[in-house]
Amino acid sequence: MAVASTTFNWENVERMPVPINHPTILSPWSSGANIAFPAFFIEDRFKSNGWELVYNSFSTTETVNPKFFIIYNKFRGLLRAFFYLDPISPIPSTYVTHSLKLKDNASIPVLNYGSDEIASLVKNAKEISQVQPYRTSATGCWYAAEFEINYTPAIRNMPAQGSLLQWDVNSTNISQITINGTSEGTIKGTMTQSVAGPENILNSSLKGTVMLYGKHLGDSMLKEINENKLIKSEYLLNFASSLASGGYAAAAGKVLSAIFGGSSTTTSQVINLKSTTSYKLSGSVNDSYLIAAPVLVPPGASNSSNSLGILPLYNKVLGVFTLDKTPIVNATAKEEWYTERGMPGDRDERFSIYNPSDYRLVQNSYNILFNPDIINTSPDGARVENLKQELVQREKDGNLINVFPINYEFSSHYRITVGNIGWDGNGGYIPQPASPSPWDSNEQLMTGFFLRISFDVVPNNGSSRTKIVKSFKIKANPIDIKS
Known part of the structure; x- marks a missing residue:
């Protein structure tokens, strides 16, 4: 059977509500609480x-x-x-x-x-x-x-x-x-x-x-990184430097997921990174x-x-929000032929190679869903400002290296082979599936690309705004082969 919760003055209470003759329990924000x-x-x-x-x-x-x-x-x-x-x-x-x-x-x-x-x-x-x-x-x-x-x-x-x-x-x-x-x-x-x-x-x-x-916070983080009190990474260095020089807005461009601000305190910054x-x-x-x-x-x-x-x-x-579906990228490839020269006495082998060249996010493949219980015009609701959608690319260590608008069409030099050999674009050979497949091959092309959504939640009561940054995995449609 369900158990009901009881309300109390949780914001300002000094002692927690307990029965008579029960030992006193100080609230977590009471002076002297452990x-x-x-x-x-x-x-x-x-x-x-x-x-x-x-x-x-x-x-x-x-x-x-x-x-x-x-x-x-x-x-x-x-x-x-x-x-x-x-x-x-x-x-x-x-x-x-x-x-x-x-x-x-x-x-x-x-x-x-x-x-x-x-x-x-x-x-x-x-x-x-x-x-x-x-x-x-x-x-x-x-x-x-x-x-x-x-x-x-x-x-x-x-x-x-x-x-x-x-x-x-x-x-x-x-x-x-x-x-x-x-x-x-x-x-x-x-x-x-x-x-x-x-x-x-x-x-x-x-x-x-x-x-x-x-x-x-930005200056404090830089100091602790230099003193080896925080992990010294390019990611954190970029974040701390941007926070120190440009505040929340600049720092938000350096991360994949974070919540900035929301507290009314005028003396401190609050970040959930x-x-x-x-x-x-x-x-x-x-x-x-x-x-x-x-x-x-x-x-x-x-x-x-x-x-x-x-x-x-x-x-x-x-x-606060979610997406209704996983964002999709359409990939287009052009068919080419590659000849591998055999050793003396062996025959040459020809392979059909698909050179994926064009990628574009399908913008109607997903919808942003804001919680109507929060995002509304009521006095205790909030509105959304500065909504931004971007494609971001990062390296394995997490450092952002490129940010693109969502209508950006980008390319890759990675190739997919029908056969058992593929060319990595840099003179190296790698095993490949027997044919181009929807995502297992294409995943290597898309590694490090994500959809990043950021926006401000602005309370209707005039209190401090919150900036939310969230990145989502994307998937690719089957490769469309162009002759």
């Missing part, structure tokens, strides 16, 4: 900036475990979950891991924006796991995690029982951490990936979601304790009262 999450969460929490209370287990009438509440920023599409661990005997732990996952094999794309810098509309993410450098405390402590949500219009017509979410909080004791082959001892910052649990995080190549907050820098973690998990695993009914789903989970207080579909 917290194990990024400090800027305290300043960035107000309803005027788009935060809404979605779930809450605290009550003045009964004690419920686990003790948690979750807020959601409707202008940024971010869920921020706070969990309170009661004073207990110490649990052996070096890290706290959070997982937000689809329950009971649900198949919806709501988690597809969670960690990857390039969003896919083909394969739905089942789980997002996050490891944080915090220890469990014996004195009572607040923990928190943040997850980006993909707007999923289909939830409105889905029964809640088939689209449930589960938030797992684990205390994980890890003997040693090795990052990129170097023994570090600790993880600095938050790392997020679409894998299940701490064991898989330790054996994955991660691209962390970096949460940045502070004064003069999906880093393209890979981190290879290895180590061993000695123990892992499941601390909490609340089941959440997604806002906006139908028949929610008949589901098994915690009901939302905010009941509008989450997420």
